Amino acid sequence: MNFKDNKAIYLQIADRIGDQILSGALTPEGKVPSVRELAAEIEVNANTVARTYDYLQQNGVIYTKRGLGFFVSPEAKETIIRQRRDLLMQGEMDYFLGQLKAVGITPAELTQLYNNYLNN
């Protein structure tokens, strides 16, 4: 796994698992790889993966069955989409809208652009 430079690795691993849930590679109630399995696969320290699982558990994306390991929560997809929406709205969207304003793109033009994007 190639990591970006700026974001904490445990969060980048959480994003990757989120992607796998959204794409259907990991299914609701499906088993998540054990901490050691995933650590070996992506070549990171097991404590880093443990931290990722802790974070995902707190966010309700995965849950633990005692002695059996971690599983994808039934509502994981909705949770991830909601969280990513919140993040987008707080961060990148603000910057994006600022840029639109700075170069003078009107709401009508933006609607047109987005419609074109959706149709392609």
Added chain:
Amino acid sequence: MLQLKNISFGYNKKLGNLFNDFSLDLEPGNVYGLLGKNGAGKSTLIYLMTGLLTPQSGIATMDDVDVRRRLPKTLSDIYLVPEEFEMPHLTLRQYVNINAPFYPRFSSEDMQRYLEIFEMGGDMDVKLNALSMGQKKKVFMAFAFATNTRVLIMDEPTNGLDIPSKSQFRKLIGAGMTDEKMILISTHQVRDISDILDHVVIIDHSQVLLNASFADVMSKLAFRPQRVDDEPIFIQNSPLGTLVVTAAQPGEETKVDLEMLFNATLSNPAAINYLFTAKK
């Protein structure tokens, strides 16, 4: 688990001591990266830990037993992979048959599994001295992990490994690590191993400048492009602009850049020491 207490050691009187009153505690369940400049004493420290050198004063212990007594119960639980070594004129099978009995928890299944990670599985009748340097190192490391000693120490393990083998080495650590084991990796090749460590120990001038977990480093330091209001501990120019190591803002979590951490610690040990010893 493995403790160095107030160790003093030097190779000769004229040059003075390499270590004075040096102490370090290593705990199970952790993968430590031991970093230091050339000549800082990393290899010497490893030999002191494993009972190969005798400190002039102080003591190195494993489970509270002096490692220098070299008791079977100590030596059967420590494995050292040195930077350079010779392999005897034997087949891999003969080598394993001779050496495995010294390690009560040695597992042939693990050995096969680790050889396969290195894509060297199958042929136990291969002649060891016919292997290339990199291949010897891989066989040696597969054996080291398969002994299942609780202490595993490796001196520059990625030296001599080709590019795919470095990735395989990281997989090996992931596959071979348990909560009971302690792995210590001494290296200059920080980019090869940064992601698989959970603790970093930086030594210089006979002192431990930093001994901290990555979680601790991440909560205390940020590694990122410089901002106007920063008071950086360390500055590094890169094609993408100026990067800094600085005290992390509350809640700020960036990826730990081990190379920058090392440079920051050596160039500004006082600031690092203050951040890591100050109370929250």
